[in-house]
Amino acid sequence: MKVILLGGTKDSINIIQHIKKNYDSYILTTTTTEYGAKLAKEGGSDKTIARPLPKEEIIQIIQEEKYEILIDATHPFAEHITQTSVSISHELNMPYIRFERPTTDFKDMDTTHIHYVKSFTEAGKLIEKEFKEGNVLHFAGANTMGDILKYVSVDRFYPRILKVESSIEKCEKLGVDPDHIIPMKGAASLEENIELIEKYNASVMITKESGEIGGVVEKIQAANEKNVAVVMIQRPEIDELNKNDIVSNLEELDIRLKNFF
Structure with missing residues (x-):
């Protein structure tokens, strides 16, 4: 089974390990960073x-190296690459699976502190208007900082x-002070998050x-x-994503793989 996996997430590492353990397979994983490729x-x-990778190059790789299935395990917010991967699967008429971690069930949690927005621009505007005091902890990746800093002081x-x-x-291009950068190594624990809030006087x-x-x-x-x-x-x-192509755990992934092979 020749798999081209669009990765870069913890989910994608779990998928690689699961497929290599349970299937006779060859996997090419594409990521946007050297760190992701190393993992x-x-x-x-x-x-x-x-x-x-641009769409045309992904298609060329699939055709030249004869990959049989495309698995998209990119981040839930990597909207463009998921749209691209759906388009590629249609053009090449090849099996496609979107692995998407389930949304969080907040029903048993206190959600009174949450303010929902639909974009980072909207987030920046909300903070500019409603939260003028205290510091801002940005736990949403380097690629989204610019939209926030249009409205929030660096x-x-x-x-x-x-x-x-x-x-x-x-960070350098946006003028972020090196002393303000918080190194990330995986998801933070409750205690680590509390420590960061206190250390940086975050509101x-x-x-x-x-x-x-x-x-x-x-x-x-x-x-x-x-x-x-x-x-x-x-x-x-x-909109381009067919809900029937989505799996959210390794058991569902197995069912789809066995249907294809």
Whole structure:
């Protein structure tokens, strides 16, 4: 089974390990960063590509190397690549699976501190208008900082990012003080989030609705304990995506794979 996996998430590493353990397979994993490719290789991927790929190049790779199935395990907020992967599967008439972590069930949690928005621009405007005091913890990735900083002073902005070259360069271009950068190594625990709120005198936390694997529950719990606002960007709706192509766990993935092979 020759698999091309669009990765870069913790989910994608779990998928690689599961497929290599349970199937006679060859996996090419594409990621946008060297760090993501390193983790994929360590997870068992036979080959990796560590840069953003245009649609035409993905098609060329699939056709020339005869990949049989396309699995999209990119981040829930990587809207463009999911739209692209759906389009590729249709054009090539090839099996396609979208692995998407389930949304978080907040029914048993105190959600009074959460302010839902649909975009990072909307998040920046909300903070500018409603939360003028205290510092801002940005737990939503380096690529989204610019939209926030159009409305929020860089002096009160503290991003938690992977300390990789591309992210550091983005901080430099946006004028983020190096002392404000919080190094990230996986999802933070409740205690770590509380410590960050206290250390940086935060009044607001920005996060994506990225599911439990992204540590969103621990962020909300910490915000509740420290009386801090959570500005949460909701997942984008991807019209091109067929709900029947979505799986949310490895058991569902197995069912789809066995249907195809």
